Amino acid sequence: MRLSLEDAGTAVFLALGILLLVLGPTMIGLFELLTLTKYLILSLFAMSLAYIWGFGGIISFGQSAFFGLGGYAFGVAGLNMIGDTTTPLLLSVGISAAFAAALGYFMFFGRLTEVYMGIVTLVVTLILFKLIGHTAGSEYAIGVARLGGFNGMPSLPILVDPFTGEEMWPETMFQVVLGLLLAVYLMLKLIQKSRFGRVCLAIANNETRASLLGYDVRLHKVAMFAIGGGIAGLAGGLYASNETFIDPNALTLIMSAQCLVWVMVGGVGTYIGPILACCALNYLAVWLGGVDWGLGSFELENQFIVGTILLIIVLALPKGLVPTIRDRIFPHWPHLRGPEARASGGAPPAEPGAAKPLERSA
Amino acid sequence: MDLAVVVAIEVLNAIAGLVLISIGLAIIFGMMRVINIAHGEFLMMGAYAVLISVKNGINIWVAMLVIAPIVVGVIGVVIERCLIRFLYGRMIDTLLATWGLSLFLIGGVTMIFGNTVEGVSSPMGSLPIGQYSISWYTLFTIVLAVVLLALVYLVMKRTRLGLIARGTMQKPEMAAALGVAPSTVYMVTFGIGAALTGLAGAVLAPVAGVVPSMGVAYIAKAFITVVVGGEAIVVGTTVASSLLGSISQVMTFLTTPVWGDAAMLFVAVILLRILPRGITGRFFRRSI
Amino acid sequence: MSDALLLETSGLTMRFGGVVAVNNVDFRLREGELRCVIGPNGAGKSTFFKCITGQLQPSEGRIEFLGRSIAGMNSHDIARRGIGIKTQVPNLFDGLTAAENIWLSARRHHVGRDATRIANEAMERVKIGHLAGYHVGQLAHGQRQLVELAVVLAGEPTLVLLDEPAAGITAEETVRTAEIIREINRTTTLIVVEHDMQFIRQIAKTVTVLHQGAVLVEDSMDNILRNPTVRDVYLGKRAAS
Numbered sequence: 001m002r003l004s005l006e007d008a009g010t011a012v013f014l015a016l017g018i019l020l021l022v023l024g025p026t027m028i029g030l031f032e033l034l035t036l037t038k039y040l041i042l043s044l045f046a047m048s049l050a051y052i053w054g055f056g057g058i059i060s061f062g063q064s065a066f067f068g069l070g071g072y073a074f075g076v077a078g079l080n081m082i083g084d085t086t087t088p089l090l091l092s093v094g095i096s097a098a099f100a101a102a103l104g105y106f107m108f109f110g111r112l113t114e115v116y117m118g119i120v121t122l123v124v125t126l127i128l129f130k131l132i133g134h135t136a137g138s139e140y141a142i143g144v145a146r147l148g149g150f151n152g153m154p155s156l157p158i159l160v161d162p163f164t165g166e167e168m169w170p171e172t173m174f175q176v177v178l179g180l181l182l183a184v185y186l187m188l189k190l191i192q193k194s195r196f197g198r199v200c201l202a203i204a205n206n207e208t209r210a211s212l213l214g215y216d217v218r219l220h221k222v223a224m225f226a227i228g229g230g231i232a233g234l235a236g237g238l239y240a241s242n243e244t245f246i247d248p249n250a251l252t253l254i255m256s257a258q259c260l261v262w263v264m265v266g267g268v269g270t271y272i273g274p275i276l277a278c279c280a281l282n283y284l285a286v287w288l289g290g291v292d293w294g295l296g297s298f299e300l301e302n303q304f305i306v307g308t309i310l311l312i313i314v315l316a317l318p319k320g321l322v323p324t325i326r327d328r329i330f331p332h333w334p335h336l337r338g339p340e341a342r343a344s345g346g347a348p349p350a351e352p353g354a355a356k357p358l359e360r361s362a
Numbered sequence: 363m364d365l366a367v368v369v370a371i372e373v374l375n376a377i378a379g380l381v382l383i384s385i386g387l388a389i390i391f392g393m394m395r396v397i398n399i400a401h402g403e404f405l406m407m408g409a410y411a412v413l414i415s416v417k418n419g420i421n422i423w424v425a426m427l428v429i430a431p432i433v434v435g436v437i438g439v440v441i442e443r444c445l446i447r448f449l450y451g452r453m454i455d456t457l458l459a460t461w462g463l464s465l466f467l468i469g470g471v472t473m474i475f476g477n478t479v480e481g482v483s484s485p486m487g488s489l490p491i492g493q494y495s496i497s498w499y500t501l502f503t504i505v506l507a508v509v510l511l512a513l514v515y516l517v518m519k520r521t522r523l524g525l526i527a528r529g530t531m532q533k534p535e536m537a538a539a540l541g542v543a544p545s546t547v548y549m550v551t552f553g554i555g556a557a558l559t560g561l562a563g564a565v566l567a568p569v570a571g572v573v574p575s576m577g578v579a580y581i582a583k584a585f586i587t588v589v590v591g592g593e594a595i596v597v598g599t600t601v602a603s604s605l606l607g608s609i610s611q612v613m614t615f616l617t618t619p620v621w622g623d624a625a626m627l628f629v630a631v632i633l634l635r636i637l638p639r640g641i642t643g644r645f646f647r648r649s650i
Numbered sequence: 651m652s653d654a655l656l657l658e659t660s661g662l663t664m665r666f667g668g669v670v671a672v673n674n675v676d677f678r679l680r681e682g683e684l685r686c687v688i689g690p691n692g693a694g695k696s697t698f699f700k701c702i703t704g705q706l707q708p709s710e711g712r713i714e715f716l717g718r719s720i721a722g723m724n725s726h727d728i729a730r731r732g733i734g735i736k737t738q739v740p741n742l743f744d745g746l747t748a749a750e751n752i753w754l755s756a757r758r759h760h761v762g763r764d765a766t767r768i769a770n771e772a773m774e775r776v777k778i779g780h781l782a783g784y785h786v787g788q789l790a791h792g793q794r795q796l797v798e799l800a801v802v803l804a805g806e807p808t809l810v811l812l813d814e815p816a817a818g819i820t821a822e823e824t825v826r827t828a829e830i831i832r833e834i835n836r837t838t839t840l841i842v843v844e845h846d847m848q849f850i851r852q853i854a855k856t857v858t859v860l861h862q863g864a865v866l867v868e869d870s871m872d873n874i875l876r877n878p879t880v881r882d883v884y885l886g887k888r889a890a891s
Contacts, residue, residue: 110635126582205743214729214758304469310462
């Protein structure tokens with residue numbers, strides 16, 4: 001297997017990640033560790049979208065549906081299965097993946113166009129939000145777990161070490177979360193190299209040609225979507241455990257929008273970008289919230305910030321930060337879509353006797 | 363018998379509600395292929411226009427039928443000039459940008475007006491029907507919906523503006539041939555769609571609580587109606603609203619509003635599966 | 651060339667709203683043939699191809715490939731049965747390199763090292779080894795046509811459909827393409843759609859002429875060239891029947 005520049009980048013990232021995992025608890029203060037853990041969980045959520053969008057061309061406007069579902073699955077299972085958090089976490093992955101597979105089947109086998117798919121994913125999130133919001137009464141319970149409507153589900157269990165049966169310390173939680181993040185990262189990178197991953201990338205380029213080569217486009221997309229849903233569900237479950245709380249806020253449009261912003265700002269087609277962007281933007285939001293604008297009780301609304309960022313990105317930096325920077329440093333890196341593949345360097349040799357080369361096809 | 367009348371009126375009201383919140387979106391999406399995620403916020407701004415006007419002593423009917431559409435129409439034109447027009451043809455970017463706009467508007471309105479739910483009192487009394495009573499306002503809403511549909515249809519079919527609009531949407535060069543810049547057509551169309559939505563929001567104000575996030579509750583239904591309706595603006599909206607509205611309202615009567623919404627969604631899902639391009643993608647094609 | 655029928659259509663019809671793009675076409679192709687399908691613009695040639703590949707669902711009629719009915723099947727199922735097409739506007743993965751494009755085609759039926767070998771062989775046959783590392787989106791039109799040819803060949807199809815392989819390429823590339831097509835025909839059945847008559851002359855044996863969606867005449871190349879009806883159709887003299 002030939003190794004490329006990209007593989008080197010992967011290895012470096014993993015190495016740094018492992019370093020952070022080992023040294024973090026000793027070098028980072030407790031409060032910062034807790035904050036970082038939360039942001040790493042959100043980064044995992046971002047990765048789910050980075051995967052399906054960057055490596056499959058599937059834009060989901062409702063990724064928070066799977067995040068929230070995972071969180072609630074963990075909550076319900078965790079409250080019912082006292083002492084066991086591993087199974088609930090597996091359930092949050094499984095249930096989200098299954099739901100994503102079902103939704104994916106509806107969308108991709110139903111021949112919906114890309115635009116309608118964006119609307120459908122959006123609407124599904126809205127509907128889930130509404131449905132869960134209506135579950136305030138005590139009759140809305142699964143086992144001993146009351147869904148709680150807009151109040152959410154409190155007192156969720158902290159992750160329990162499956163070997164010792166003890167609740168994890170924050171340091172361990174940090175390591176588990178980072179470990180899972182790195183594991184998912186590695187898994188996705190390996191998928192990328194497999195035939196499945198390469199076909200998915202091809203599908204993002206040209207569905208027709210993929211189909212004409214004999215690949216079932218719909219099946220690949222459903223599989224991708226399910227994997228993405230499962231990862232988002234994992235993030236949701238970890239989130240619920242880390243916060244010991246889950247409420248419909250995990251299912252909101254703003255949650256989906258933030259995910260989109262992290263991926264867009266970080267750069268579609270990378271994982272490191274969205275991870276960094278997620279952490280950076282979260283730190284930024286906290287900082288902005290603490291700034292005294294000198295206007296008395298005027299507070300910058302989070303939605304306002306996210307909305308403004310989205311607007312700026314779409315208008316000014318449609319490719320995102322990381323690819324824009326990367327283009328300057330490494331102009332020969334492969335890009336996803338056709339027009340972007342016309343790199344500035346490395347023009348192919350002219351054919352002998354090419355007297356009248358045609359305009360490049362769009 | 364009285365119950366039947368009341369139920370029928372409530373069903374018509376549900377349909378009218380869908381028509382009102384969807385017609386502006388249908389125009390913008392049907393004609394310009396622009397997905398405006400901030401559609402709910404246009405509703406919201408219409409409601410706030412009424413709220414502020416009424417608080418400042420303006421007659422509620424003027425506020426609802428004149429001020430709100432104009433205000434939101436103007437805002438729509440500004441948005442089209444400053445944002446939308448750079449993104450024509452870029453579907454996904456439009457989706458993202460209008461989403462950002464939605465959050466921007468909700469956040470902005472929250473920062474200016476606060477987060478509390480305000481009310482606008484209903485301007486009409488009730489009409490007794492046997493042992494039940496319905497609000498005159500309900501009837502007004504139904505009539506307004508019918509009037510709007512007729513108005514849009516007539517403008518599209520019979521006026522020069524409508525002809526130019528329809529022509530431009532199919533072939534931008536046509537507008538130039540008729541002496542109008544395509545960009546002007548887009549701007550006016552978007553503005554009209556926004557104005558109609560503002561009107562809908564204004565009409566909703568006495569019925570729903572006015573709060574910055576009120577639009578979010580309606581965009582799901584509006585999008586579902588428009589998508590199920592398909593490309594034809596008036597016919598699509600009418601058919602889809604009638605179908606989904608009646609099913610939703612009947613289910614609500616039989617059970618609860620939650621099931622009413624669920625039924626509407628369920629039917630929409632089935633319809634989209636069979637008719638991926640909406641109802642007027644297959645039936646009544648080439649109608650307005 | 652054997653007598654076995656590889657592809658047969660009966661009454662194949664494709665309607666778009668009020669327009670009949672393919673009109674009741676009966677078409678028979680024997681194994682090993684190199685058939686050219688010609689006709690003026692709008693004659694329905696590309697639409698005919700799209701019905702065969704599954705990109706379109708025919709309105710009416712039957713299509714049988716290797717004795718099995720394929721009308722209305724999904725395009726990926728039809729492709730798996732052994733039909734490969736170079737489309738009118740080249741359909742390639744623009745963001746990937748030529749080598750990756752061809753490899754993906756080979757990889758459908760083979761694993762790992764076999765796939766690489768078959769991909770390399772396809773590149774050799776079309777003589778585009780020097781283009782392997784370039785992103786398809788960067789290539790000139792003629793080069794893209796050749797890459798797509800290699801992509802189709804790497805899938806080891808039983809039937810190759812070529813939609814306007816000579817469009818927009820230089821005279822020299824045309825000669826080379828004709829050579830490659832003749833070489834392919836030694837082992838594979840082909841249907842070539844074209845309206846460049848110079849190109850057709852270099853490869854044609856039997857020619858089917860389509861006009862307004864229907865088969866006008868089917869004959870050997872020489873007879874077609876002498877046929878006054880065909881000339882009229884191309885020169886526009888024959889009014890709609």
